[in-house]
Amino acid sequence: MSGKPRLTYCNGRGRMEPVRWLLAAAGVEFEEVFLETREQYEKLIKDGVLMFQQVPLVEIDGMKMVQTRAILSYIAGKYNLYGKDLKERALIDMYVEGITDLMQMILVFPFSPPEAKEKNLDSIKDRAINRYFPVFEKVLKHSQDFLVGNKFSWADVQLIEAVLAVEEKIPAVLSGFPQLQAFKVRMSNMPTIKKFLQPGSPRKPPPDECYIETVLKIFKK
Secondary structure, eight states: OOSSEEEEEEEEEEEETHHHHHHHHTTTTEEEEEOOOOOHHHHHHHHTTOHHHHOOOOEEEEEEESHHHHHHHHHHHHHOOSSHHHHHHHHHHHHHHHHHHHHHHHHHHHSSOOOHHHHHHHHHHOOOOOOOOHHHHHHHHHHHEEEEEEEOHHHHHHHHHHHHHHHHTTTTTTTOOOOHHHHHHHHTTTTHHHHSSSTTSSSOOOOOOHHHHHHHHHOOO
């Protein structure tokens, strides 16, 4: 194995996409192994590779890491994206957890039944506009370019991922948030993120029917 982190997951966004975002933002190249069958997944479990019988799995620095939050915390700490002290880490953690709550709604949206999709989309829009985005609009108004300590951090990466993901579903969602609009432009022009947003990068497209079928085939008992 090379020195690059190796990511094992389905060939889609899911719970691995924030890991891809964070590694890419840190300028770290990585390899990917895509699960396509339930047999592949069961072999990982049988071999004792998955601590809690779950993916994402990230092999990095001689460790086989599971649990998305633990993986992201390690990467953020390793690549100096986790604040300068305990208080900054606490702020980053709070922002990241809030964004994760919003992203969870987007994560499960493709798997909702057709009759629930409109209602679920309205819920995403309501939470984004009335609960989550106003928090970051206010923070950015009183900070400079970044969310914490005027330095690029894990929180900024999570936020730009969330902003773009919500915009895919609700294109005008930022219309009342000028600070977030400016933040989106700044982040999208950072060299490592700009590269990740280009066609042909490891960034995955929005889930389609093929991805949903694959996920259900692998993980549904």
